[in-house]
Amino acid sequence: MKKIIRFEFSLHFRWPFSYILSCPFTPGSKNGEISARFYLFSFLYSIHRQIQNVHWIQDSDKLKELRNQIFTYLGISYSGVSNDTILLWLYVIQVSALNKHTLDFTSEEQRFIDALDLPRKPNFLTTWTAEDWRFLLVILHSFDNLKYQLNDSLTLPPQEEAKIQEIESTWFENFETAFQVLSLEQRTLIHKYFKKKYLFQQFFPVNEVTTQQLTFLDISDFHNNYPLYYQKFQKLWQNFTLSITKKEIDLYYFEVEAILLSTYLCPPAHCLPNFKIFLLSDLGHLYESYIHTQITDTVRGLVDLTFVDNPIDADLTVSLIPPPASLGIPNSTVFLLKMPLNEWDLANLFLKIKSLIDTQYPRKEDDRLTPQLAEKECL
16 A cells, blocks of 8 residues: 655745655555655655755755754764765755654664664754654665765664674675675675665665665666676675575665675776787787787777787687688688778777677576566666
């Protein structure tokens, strides 16, 4: 059953009309008021991204003043360069508070709030309840795109800390098997990351709607650009998901972020497919060296390129002349490159190599991400 929440939008907190937001959650599945606020935020964020892009909010300076007051109170440094996503959240909370949309945390949510040991609500937030203030602090602790660090240690209830350790140990093992050994600094980063994700899913609805609104990665493009990396990630992801249950971390949302986390720890440029080229030339050494450089620059980021001394060891022969029949090189493995070099021929060489790589690392139906994301890609 869908619940319809009506919000009165206005930065001045008076507006001649309402906006009706349909929130696809079922009562009891998550805190209804938190879900409604989250859907409103994700709606504004996915469409406008920044408060200045919301043309009907005419006086964003008041929200900026409020942000500065809150940050000063919490001891958060703010240079003015970081993103202003927090202003959208402040707007949502202000509107909800002034329209008396009260928050009542569940006992499970309160357990996490108690573990965080949050500071008291400042006196200048006269229209906010203590729950509104705690809600903002949960947001600051759990949302990656805010880029603020309240403290060095994010504390969760003891039993949840044990779950996080199990999850991250499983991730360490599978990531290192697929990609590379992690440094202590990387392990510390992953530990903090999983704690934030775990806290996030305790409070906020994770489903197809919110995943689409908060995801900006095209899986098909990623596979096309990094076929070997994608193949390695698939092995990591399949083993990881077999090792943990959905009750521990909501994999529906985490799957896309897992790709981003992997690329952060091990950039795709460190995991390119090997590709060998034999250059058949009737020119001198200096020209051949120049051609090597041009080809290398053309396929940079696509393959880990090596030039070999004979066509037998090569994946592709790049020839400046029609290859003699005596060499026995199949036409399918030959690319004719005309001199002088031009951008058109080099672009076609890139496409030729890309085609060979795609053949070597095809995207099979059973290699796709989980059915939810496979379905999402078709939308």
